[in-house]
Amino acid sequence: MTGIDGNAGKTSKERQSVEYAIASLLTLCKGEAKGSGISSKLHTLQRKLRTNRFHLAVLGQMKRGKSSFINALLRADILPTGVIPVTSVITEIRYSSSPAATIHYSTGQSENIPIALLADFITEAGNPGNKKQVGSVEVGYPASFLGANVVLIDTPGIGSTHAHNTRTTESYLEKIDAAIVVLSVDPPITQVESDFLERVKDDIPRFFFVLNKIDLVTPEELSSISHFLLEELENRLQLDSPELFPLSARQVLSTKRDNSDASFPIKLIDFEERLLQFFSAEKDQVLLQSVALDVTTIARTMRFAIAIGISARAMSVENLADKGRALNQLIAQAELELRELHVLLRQRTADILDQVEGDLRSHVESTIPDLRKRLKTFERQHPKETRTSLGRILEEFLMQAVDETFHKWKVQEDARIEAELHSLSDRFVAQANGILERLQQGAGTLFEVPVEQFSIACNLDVESHLYYMVEPIFHSLDNFILLLPRFLLRLVVFRKLDKNLFSILDCNAGRIRYDYVGRLEKSINKFDKELQAAVSIVTESLKSALCTSPHKANNQARTLNLLDTLIADCSRTVA
Numbered sequence: 001m002t003g004i005d006g007n008a009g010k011t012s013k014e015r016q017s018v019e020y021a022i023a024s025l026l027t028l029c030k031g032e033a034k035g036s037g038i039s040s041k042l043h044t045l046q047r048k049l050r051t052n053r054f055h056l057a058v059l060g061q062m063k064r065g066k067s068s069f070i071n072a073l074l075r076a077d078i079l080p081t082g083v084i085p086v087t088s089v090i091t092e093i094r095y096s097s098s099p100a101a102t103i104h105y106s107t108g109q110s111e112n113i114p115i116a117l118l119a120d121f122i123t124e125a126g127n128p129g130n131k132k133q134v135g136s137v138e139v140g141y142p143a144s145f146l147g148a149n150v151v152l153i154d155t156p157g158i159g160s161t162h163a164h165n166t167r168t169t170e171s172y173l174e175k176i177d178a179a180i181v182v183l184s185v186d187p188p189i190t191q192v193e194s195d196f197l198e199r200v201k202d203d204i205p206r207f208f209f210v211l212n213k214i215d216l217v218t219p220e221e222l223s224s225i226s227h228f229l230l231e232e233l234e235n236r237l238q239l240d241s242p243e244l245f246p247l248s249a250r251q252v253l254s255t256k257r258d259n260s261d262a263s264f265p266i267k268l269i270d271f272e273e274r275l276l277q278f279f280s281a282e283k284d285q286v287l288l289q290s291v292a293l294d295v296t297t298i299a300r301t302m303r304f305a306i307a308i309g310i311s312a313r314a315m316s317v318e319n320l321a322d323k324g325r326a327l328n329q330l331i332a333q334a335e336l337e338l339r340e341l342h343v344l345l346r347q348r349t350a351d352i353l354d355q356v357e358g359d360l361r362s363h364v365e366s367t368i369p370d371l372r373k374r375l376k377t378f379e380r381q382h383p384k385e386t387r388t389s390l391g392r393i394l395e396e397f398l399m400q401a402v403d404e405t406f407h408k409w410k411v412q413e414d415a416r417i418e419a420e421l422h423s424l425s426d427r428f429v430a431q432a433n434g435i436l437e438r439l440q441q442g443a444g445t446l447f448e449v450p451v452e453q454f455s456i457a458c459n460l461d462v463e464s465h466l467y468y469m470v471e472p473i474f475h476s477l478d479n480f481i482l483l484l485p486r487f488l489l490r491l492v493v494f495r496k497l498d499k500n501l502f503s504i505l506d507c508n509a510g511r512i513r514y515d516y517v518g519r520l521e522k523s524i525n526k527f528d529k530e531l532q533a534a535v536s537i538v539t540e541s542l543k544s545a546l547c548t549s550p551h552k553a554n555n556q557a558r559t560l561n562l563l564d565t566l567i568a569d570c571s572r573t574v575a
């Protein structure tokens with residue numbers, strides 16, 4: 001008990017230091033332009049600390065039992081589970097006095113739905129390829145452990161055949177304060193899981209590992225699997241003292257339902273105890289650490305600029321004028337390179353769209369012969385229908401044909417675009433970091449100040465939500481057709497449709513292209529903004545470094561001391 005109380009006291013002191021550091025840094029950049037990169041980042045960190053909301057995400061490869069595990073924690077079948085890839089949307093579960101669910105659409109609208117209808121929105125089957133444009137889902141549930149300001153998050157499985165599921169999860173990672181990684185006994189760890197952990201291990205402050213489905217193995221097998229996994233996590237993935245909790249989500253849920261006495265030990269309780277201990281003793285600390293890490297980076301960047309300012313004051317007027325010009329050139333050069341990078345990013349995006357257009361055109365052209373054959377078969381299979389009933393079944397046939405034509409294509413195209421965007425964003429972030437590094441190196445050399453490294457991390461990703469349309473058959477043909485005798489009507493309708501097949505597909509291809517343009521535009525703007533905000537932290541502070549207002553100059557030494565103290569305090573929290 002004393003340990004936990006002691007920790008709480010330590011956390012509250014450290015929290016005060018980090019809050020003080022944020023407030024002091026905000027005061028220091030008061031003179032900067034409103035909404036500047038530094039102050040807006042500091043305001044975000046301040047909000048994160050104030051709401052003190054802890055994001056605990058359940059991550060893992062598809063089908064390991066993530067959703068089942070959350071249901072087990074909630075002791076209720078709330079989230080849909082199944083044998084094929086199920087979860088396709090991020091679902092945030094928070095405390096509420098009674099069960100509730102809200103769908104947040106990417107369009108900005110929200111809708112409350114009964115919890116029993118969740119599957120229609122968050123599963124591949126109910127919402128294939130996320131065509132309903134669900135951004136995220138919020139579930140409220142009266143589980144006491146959620147009361148500690150914890151948001152538990154169900155994520156789509158990584159490495160699923162639905163590549164967009166992996167991207168959905170990866171784009172959410174920066175919001176995560178701790179992760180529960182669900183592994184299972186069949187097999188214990190795969191290449192996909194190792195690669196994923198390798199990629200994210202430095203970005204998530206705390207991990208817990210759950211080994212699910214232990215009902216499928218004997219106690220002896222379980223012991224050797226656990227041993228093997230701990231070795232893998234510790235030695236190969238270099239994770240510090242990994243905590244592994246073997247359990248069976250299925251058994252917890254079936255015990256709850258049948259009220260039977262399971263013979264196999266249900267070990268969820270071990271995990272729950274650990275989780276509660278973590279919430280009371282460590283949760284706030286982990287959240288604080290992630291904020292302190294960002295605050296330290298900003299303080300170091302500002303310190304670097306102030307040190308340049310101090311070094312500048314010690315120079316002769318001529319020397320300073322030369323160096324000032326050289327620094328301004330360096331900043332101007334960096335800004336120019338960054339603007340060029342921005343143009344290049346837009347060009348590459350346009351190239352991707354051109355490629356989508358080309359792919360769509362050739363896909364439509366190559367589909368037409370097969371669709372013609374199918375229309376002929378359809379005509380033979382429905383020899384009697386005419387007028388309204390013919391119109392109805394033809395519309396159904398076409399709608400299905402359009403859906404089939406584009407759905408499979410979209411899955412492949414999305415995977416291709418995602419891979420391209422991934423490498424595009426990696427390349428651009430690396431180039432932006434290179435520009436900043438050169439700028440800082442140059443500034444440091446000019447003013448003989450040791451360089452503070454600052455690197456950007458942002459992500460570019462895109463989703464596509466398709467919608468198809470088929471005009472009512474008799475509306476898209478001519479009305480006089482309805483006046484024709486039955487046999488002639490059928491003949492004319494099928495002949496006309498055969499002729500119109502290309503334009504029906506082409507029209508839907510146009511919609512799909514438009515959809516890609518919109519989504520890609522949105523993602524590029526977001527990425528650009530993030531990149532810009534990160535870059536401006538460096539350029540803004542360097543620009544203000546040589547500001548020679550007497551008030552600022554007098555304060556520089558004091559500011560440097562203040563920044564040193566803030567950096568030392570925040571670094572203690574991070575350590």
Ligand SMILES: Nc1nc2c(ncn2[C@@H]2O[C@H](COP(=O)(O)OP(=O)(O)OP(=O)(O)O)[C@@H](O)[C@H]2O)c(=O)[nH]1
Pocket residue numbers: 060061062063064065066067068069080081082083084085086087088155156157158212213214215216247248249250251
């Ligand atoms: N034998 C056994 N099967 C389990 C257990 N937990 C889950 N399953 C089964 O594993 C399958 C996948 O479960 P889900 O909870 O949907 O897995 P998921 O990781 O959320 O899957 P995605 O959302 O598609 O990534 C389902 O058929 C579950 O019934 C368990 O403890 N034992």
Ligand SMILES: [Mg+2]
Pocket residue numbers: 066067068080081086087154155156157
């Ligand atoms: Mg799931």
